[in-house]
Amino acid sequence: MIMIELKNVEKQFTVSRNEKVHILHEISLGIKKNQCICIEGPSGSGKTTLLSILGGLYGPTSGSASVDGVKISRLPELFLTRYRREKVGFIYQHYNLLENLTVLQNICLPLVPLGIHPNEQKRRAKRLLDRFQLSHRQEYQVSSISGGEQQRTAIARALINDPPIVIGDEPTAHLDAELSHDLFFHLSTLKAEGKTIILASHDPFVLNHPLVDVRYRMEGGRLSQDS
Amino acid sequence: MKNAISRHLNLLDFSLLSLLRNRLKNFGMFVVFTLVVFFLGSFQLFTSSLQFMSDQLLENVPDITIQQMSAGRQINMNGDLADRLSHIYGIKSVTRRIWGYYFDESNGANYTVVGVESPASSFSHLLPEGTDLSASRVIMGEGVERVRGLTGRKAFTLFRPDLSQQGFEKAAVFDPNTRSLTSDMLLMHMDTARSLFGMQADEITDLLVESGNPAEIDTIAKKIRAALPGTRVITKEQIAKTYHGVFGWRSGVGSIALAGGILAFMILAWERASGFSREEKRETAILRGIGFQAADILSIKIYETFCLSLTAFLAGLVLSWMHIAFFDGILFKPLLLGWSVLKPGFSIIPHVTGNDLLLLFCLSVVPYWCAALIPAWRSTLVRADSVV
Amino acid sequence: MLVNIYSITLSLLSIVAGFFFLRSLIVAFRIVRYFNIDEDSRLQIRLEDEGLLSSALIQFCCFIQLGGTLLFVLAADDFSTVLAGAMCGTGSLLANAYGFPALIVKLVGIFCYGFWIVLHRIDISSPAFPLMKLKHGLLFVIFPLFLLDTSLQILYLANLTPDIVTSCCGTLFTEKGPDGFGPNLAFSATNQFLLLFGGGSLLAITSLFLYKMLSTGSANAWLLRINGTGWALYCVFGLMAIILTISSYVYAMPYHNCPFDMLKPEYYFFGYPLYFTFFGAVFCGVSSALLTWIRANEVQSMVFNYQRNSMKIAFLLSLCFMILAAAPVFFYRLGGTDIF
Numbered sequence: 001m002i003m004i005e006l007k008n009v010e011k012q013f014t015v016s017r018n019e020k021v022h023i024l025h026e027i028s029l030g031i032k033k034n035q036c037i038c039i040e041g042p043s044g045s046g047k048t049t050l051l052s053i054l055g056g057l058y059g060p061t062s063g064s065a066s067v068d069g070v071k072i073s074r075l076p077e078l079f080l081t082r083y084r085r086e087k088v089g090f091i092y093q094h095y096n097l098l099e100n101l102t103v104l105q106n107i108c109l110p111l112v113p114l115g116i117h118p119n120e121q122k123r124r125a126k127r128l129l130d131r132f133q134l135s136h137r138q139e140y141q142v143s144s145i146s147g148g149e150q151q152r153t154a155i156a157r158a159l160i161n162d163p164p165i166v167i168g169d170e171p172t173a174h175l176d177a178e179l180s181h182d183l184f185f186h187l188s189t190l191k192a193e194g195k196t197i198i199l200a201s202h203d204p205f206v207l208n209h210p211l212v213d214v215r216y217r218m219e220g221g222r223l224s225q226d227s
Numbered sequence: 228m229k230n231a232i233s234r235h236l237n238l239l240d241f242s243l244l245s246l247l248r249n250r251l252k253n254f255g256m257f258v259v260f261t262l263v264v265f266f267l268g269s270f271q272l273f274t275s276s277l278q279f280m281s282d283q284l285l286e287n288v289p290d291i292t293i294q295q296m297s298a299g300r301q302i303n304m305n306g307d308l309a310d311r312l313s314h315i316y317g318i319k320s321v322t323r324r325i326w327g328y329y330f331d332e333s334n335g336a337n338y339t340v341v342g343v344e345s346p347a348s349s350f351s352h353l354l355p356e357g358t359d360l361s362a363s364r365v366i367m368g369e370g371v372e373r374v375r376g377l378t379g380r381k382a383f384t385l386f387r388p389d390l391s392q393q394g395f396e397k398a399a400v401f402d403p404n405t406r407s408l409t410s411d412m413l414l415m416h417m418d419t420a421r422s423l424f425g426m427q428a429d430e431i432t433d434l435l436v437e438s439g440n441p442a443e444i445d446t447i448a449k450k451i452r453a454a455l456p457g458t459r460v461i462t463k464e465q466i467a468k469t470y471h472g473v474f475g476w477r478s479g480v481g482s483i484a485l486a487g488g489i490l491a492f493m494i495l496a497w498e499r500a501s502g503f504s505r506e507e508k509r510e511t512a513i514l515r516g517i518g519f520q521a522a523d524i525l526s527i528k529i530y531e532t533f534c535l536s537l538t539a540f541l542a543g544l545v546l547s548w549m550h551i552a553f554f555d556g557i558l559f560k561p562l563l564l565g566w567s568v569l570k571p572g573f574s575i576i577p578h579v580t581g582n583d584l585l586l587l588f589c590l591s592v593v594p595y596w597c598a599a600l601i602p603a604w605r606s607t608l609v610r611a612d613s614v615v
Numbered sequence: 616m617l618v619n620i621y622s623i624t625l626s627l628l629s630i631v632a633g634f635f636f637l638r639s640l641i642v643a644f645r646i647v648r649y650f651n652i653d654e655d656s657r658l659q660i661r662l663e664d665e666g667l668l669s670s671a672l673i674q675f676c677c678f679i680q681l682g683g684t685l686l687f688v689l690a691a692d693d694f695s696t697v698l699a700g701a702m703c704g705t706g707s708l709l710a711n712a713y714g715f716p717a718l719i720v721k722l723v724g725i726f727c728y729g730f731w732i733v734l735h736r737i738d739i740s741s742p743a744f745p746l747m748k749l750k751h752g753l754l755f756v757i758f759p760l761f762l763l764d765t766s767l768q769i770l771y772l773a774n775l776t777p778d779i780v781t782s783c784c785g786t787l788f789t790e791k792g793p794d795g796f797g798p799n800l801a802f803s804a805t806n807q808f809l810l811l812f813g814g815g816s817l818l819a820i821t822s823l824f825l826y827k828m829l830s831t832g833s834a835n836a837w838l839l840r841i842n843g844t845g846w847a848l849y850c851v852f853g854l855m856a857i858i859l860t861i862s863s864y865v866y867a868m869p870y871h872n873c874p875f876d877m878l879k880p881e882y883y884f885f886g887y888p889l890y891f892t893f894f895g896a897v898f899c900g901v902s903s904a905l906l907t908w909i910r911a912n913e914v915q916s917m918v919f920n921y922q923r924n925s926m927k928i929a930f931l932l933s934l935c936f937m938i939l940a941a942a943p944v945f946f947y948r949l950g951g952t953d954i955f
């Protein structure tokens with residue numbers, strides 16, 4: 001059963017008044033529930049742009065994107081936000097953590113607008129902190145921990161509201177081999193829990209991992225399926 | 228509903244956290260805001276307390292006061308003059324009184340000496356039941372008691388004009404709640420007062436007239452002027468006008484209050500100009516990406532504004548209360564030069580009403596909120612994708 | 616012109632509210648002209664965001680006007696110490712021709728803002744924003760009301776001079792006025808009790824009935840509209856009954872009929888819950904009737920929910936209101952005296 005479906009998605013960015021860049025060309029893609037897909041491709045080819053559309057950060061310029069039958073491609077911001085906070089856990093390429101908050105506070109952030117009690121927030125965060133070996137850093141400011149620790153914080157934050165869709169933009173970029181193994185161990189439990197996982201990466205370790213069901217290749221804004 | 232409440236509690240938590248995170252900037256804002264409230268509040272409290280005190284004073288002013296004039300100055304008068312008023316219709320009562328000031332050289336204090344025929348007259352409501360004023364007994368204000376060191380003793384002496392001594396006995400002390408009126412007062416029998424001031428047997432300083440009907444006071448005053456030429460006839464309303472003349476600058480409240488309001492706006496303009504750095508923009512975008520609604524961000528900003536302005540408001544209020552209560556409003560004293568003529572050496576008793584608080588709130592906090600709203604909204608417009 | 620801190624504050628609040636209103640009118644104009652949910656332009660995305668701004672501003676305006684109205688009443692009470700003949704807020708409001716109209720326009724204004732917020736809440740429940748143009752068009756209708764409110768308030772304050780001799784609530788409400796306003800025969804206290812409690816119970820019961828109907832799924836728009844009309848009438852007559860009859864029981868003084876004194880601490884702020892339950896019930900009743908004209912499919916279920924909940928709330932509030940209104944009468948009667 002197709003959960004996420006893109007049809008002829010195009011994306012243009014307006015750089016200046018009369019200059020537009022065309023990033024995505026006619027992308028059509030269907031992702032089944034509980035599938036794990038991975039998108040590879042050279043830098044600047046549009047992977048992050050595609051993931052952003054899937055994650056509801058913005059809509060495509062034309063074409064349609066729907067998730068669970070809801071068209072997210074033309075949803076007002078008010079409803080797009082709702083989609084983001086209920087359906088998606090997004091691991092950003094640049095983490096996007098709040099530098100002057102602690103690790104624990106960062107991880108709990110997505111639960112704030114959901115109205116979850118602080119004690120419950122802590123309880124859930126503790127589990128993730130243990131899972132990603134961050135417990136000893138929980139009271140540290142994000143600005144004072146290492147790149148790998150920041151990445152794991154970002155991953156924990158994406159998972160805390162238990163989203164059905166997990167999107168990872170280069171999630172292993174700053175992890176060593178052992179931590180990458182750990183990450184995939186966690187991803188496989190998530191998959192076992194029934195989540196849909198969408199990754200973008202250059203990392204051969206990710207691309208060749210048995211967890212990945214389908215591989216796509218992005219080049220110059222066009223998507224093709226790898227064999 | 229329950230979820231909405233817990234969501235807003237969380238947002239409130241978050242905004243407190245972010246207030247603490249930007250401690251430096253917020254503290255500056257807090258100080259300026261507190262100062263604004265302090266000035267507005269002191270002013271409002273000051274005028275309101277004075278108004279209250281003058282109302283209290285006026286309550287004890289008789290409807291009509293008659294004084295004998297000679298060469299444009301007040302002189303003593305003969306008590307028999309009271310009989311010449313008996314035929315005027317509408318007069319309820321005429322009372323004789325001696326009112327003067329005694330300068331106590333030993334400590335440089337000025338006492339107000341009041342001599343009455345019986346304590347039941349115009350001061351009855353200030354006195355304990357059944358106070359006896361015969362012989363040399365006096366009732367004194369707590370200020371006099373303190374200055375003369377009479378807390379443990381009863382007897383004391385004052386000098387007559389011819390430097391002979393007159394002995395007195397403290398009969399009672401006025402209720403401290405009437406301090407603005409009675410603090411420097413010595414209330415005694417008329418004969419005792421005459422003896423102290425060395426006055427003739429029949430002499431008094433003024434006559435007090437009460438009328439049966441407040442609407443008739445002016446007519447009665449006119450008749451008294453005709454019956455007693457050469458006297459000065461002062462109605463209660465004229466005295467009230469004198470007091471309110473002192474408050475004349477009270478209409479200046481308008482300009483000062485407006486200035487305060489404008490100042491509050493200016494603070495905001497400052498905050499707005501300095502606000503919204505790149506850092507803040509990035510933070511907002513991240514929060515939006517995580518799933519904070521624009522309305523959530525707006526709530527956070529509004530809660531920040533609320534917490535800051537309300538604490539600053541309270542701080543300013545407490546400071547202004549202390550300014551009035553413990554420092555007698557020294558910053559505004561120069562405005563009050565006229566007052567000393569009416570009542571030398573007074574101290575202000577702070578008097579706050581709910582309406583004062585409401586007004587202060589509307590003049591300081593509400594404009595601040597209003598001015599904060601649009602910039603706060605603008606910051607929520609940052610889109611989630613601006614940090615991808 | 617009576618220059619004091621109240622009049623300055625009131626004017627300040629009006630200026631602030633006016634500023635916000637104008638700002639949201641700019642948004643409203645652009646939305647009415649350019650909003651098109653099917654389009655995907657920058658302007659459209661911006662308008663969707665700005666639509667939220669105007670709602671935030673109007674909500675804030677509503678808040679300010681609410682505070683402003685309260686302050687207006689308190690100010691009137693304060694003015695009564697300066698104005699000859701005025702013993703309570705009523706007297707001050709009667710000091711010139713603009714006082715009471717200003718108050719009434721203010722109350723109507725609050726109702727309109729409240730209804731606007733309801734519309735907005737319903738609108739944003741659907742991604743199609745079907746009421747976007749309607750609600751922003753409505754702002755152009757509400758704005759003249761706001762202007763009227765502000766001008767009446769300015770006129771009232773400007774024409775207030777301390778030497779005006781005014782009358783007081785006792786003379787206003789107990790002597791028979793030229794327009795028959797006052798307790799003449801048709802308006803005896805008994806009739807008023809009948810109107811207040813009879814009419815109130817009737818409306819409470821119909822509301823409860825409508826709530827049951829809406830809960831089981833079927834609702835007749837006309838029934839809701841009739842019910843709403845009933846509530847609107849009840850607003851006028853109920854208010855009269857409160858002022859003419861209930862108030863004198865509250866004060867335990869037959870000729871004291873001030874609608875405002877009961878807001879004061881001397882009467883334990885009795886007026887606040889009384890007016891709150893009264894106006895709250897009226898608002899629920901009238902607004903859910905007005906919503907029957909909303910036909911957009913996308914938000915029908917939301918409209919339906921609102922109507923159902925507000926019928927329930929109207930029922931509960933009117934119950935509380937009648938208990939509150941009956942309490943002073945009851946206690947006064949128990950005290951042994953009778954003013955009839």
Ligand SMILES: Nc1ncnc2c1ncn2[C@@H]1O[C@H](COP(=O)(O)OP(=O)(O)OP(=O)(O)O)[C@@H](O)[C@H]1O
Pocket residue numbers: 013014015021023041042043044045046047048049050093
């Ligand atoms: N908001 C934007 N405005 C203009 N151009 C943009 C914007 N976002 C992305 N681009 C451009 O789109 C292209 C694709 O960007 P994208 O981030 O999707 O690449 P990527 O495949 O994720 O690359 P990398 O592997 O380096 O992360 C880039 O050339 C980038 O400059």
Ligand SMILES: [Mg+2]
Pocket residue numbers: 047048049093169
């Ligand atoms: Mg990228």
